[in-house]
Amino acid sequence: MQKGFRVRLKHVDSGKNLTRFERIQHGVKRGRNRLQRLKAMALVASSSSEIESPVLPGNGEYLMKLVDRHSAGDVLRHLGHRQLCDALPQSSCKDSCEYLYTYGDYSSTQGILASETLTFGKASVPHVAFGCGADNEGSGFSQGAGLVGLGRGPLSLVSQLKEPKFSYCLTSADETKTSTLLMGSLASVNASSSAIKTTPLIRNPSQPSFYYLSLEGISVGGTRLPIKKSTFSLQDDGSGGLIIDSGTTITYLEESAFNLVAKEFTSQIDLPVDSSGSTGLEVCFTLPSGSTKMEVPKMVFHFDGADLELPAENYMIGDSSMRVACLAMGSSSGMSIFGNVQQQNMVVLHDLEKETLSFLPAQCDLL
Secondary structure: OOOEEEEEEEEOOOOOOOOHHHHHHHHHHHHHHHHHHHHHHHHHHHHOOOOOOOOOOOOOOEEEOOEEEOOOOOOOOOOOOHHHHHHOOOEEEOOOEEEEEEOOOOOEEEEEEEEEEEEEOOEEEEEEEEEEEEEEEOHHHOOOOOOOOOOOOOOOHHHHHOOOEEEEEOOOOOOOOOEEEEEEHHHOOOOOOOOOEEEEEEOOOOOOOOOEEOEEEEEEOOEEOOOOHHHHOEOOOOOEOEEEOOOOOOEEEEHHHHHHHHHHHHHHOOOOEOOOOOOOOOOEEEOOOOOOOOOOOOEEEEEOOEEEEEOHHHOEEEEOOOOEEEEOEEEEOOOEEEOOOOOOOEEEEEEOOOOEEEEEEOOHHHO
């Protein structure tokens, strides 16, 4: 019986001669497009009961090494994964399960749903179904050989392995060291630790793949911002809400909430505002000449049952050569996203049995 396994994750910009600030800038360009795609997916799904897109779209942030071991006659056995074949939005399940899958960034893959034994590190898992793409188009497939789905939909790797738990721990954006993905029993954290913060996972029937969280408010420097509690609520039509997403670089907050965050940071940080717009980030400050450090107000995300205080490096990034420091967050409308910069150096545990998500501070490069 599968006990769980560990996989090393490499950031997509790892090995490039980039500063942490430049890595974030690259990610922001990817992330803004991803935000629009995820919002579009949720809106399309809410407008039609016939469309459920269970796979997160491309332009990923982390790369995983997989080894496949092909077994003769194991190309889906044609009828062996009838249920998964039916879960595809566009498929033809006759002699084989042919599919056409289009992503929000207009990338697409066309081919046959197949199954093979996949090896993750030292652990091998038989009969994992995946799309064997004969024709892959678009930017979603430019960084790797495919996409690993960690969502809640039936086609994702997580759902197929039927493991009730998985976790990841992402190293800082300026680290060249690998991050870690843990599946199954290895994903457990020390439940007695008082540092664990746990909040419920919310389901959105219109978009069953996403991990929605209940964000009730935000504090900056001890000041609880006057954000309406309904700002981050999931609406009856499937729109709105906040998802946690390892594939989006920075956090995007509903515009009214983001404006309050920006205003509070601007009033609490005693530095000139950089309004040049040259960084690609929305809230930036000019650093004094020769300065590498700045006083940063603390920031707390108040999730349902979990007040998560973020380390300063998880939301304020600077570049001394550019003499600028920026808030690693942006504004959005319709959907909010808790991105991977805000998740760095903490174990993020998804418990799909209890339907909870837990945060535990950790030095991810040491795991």
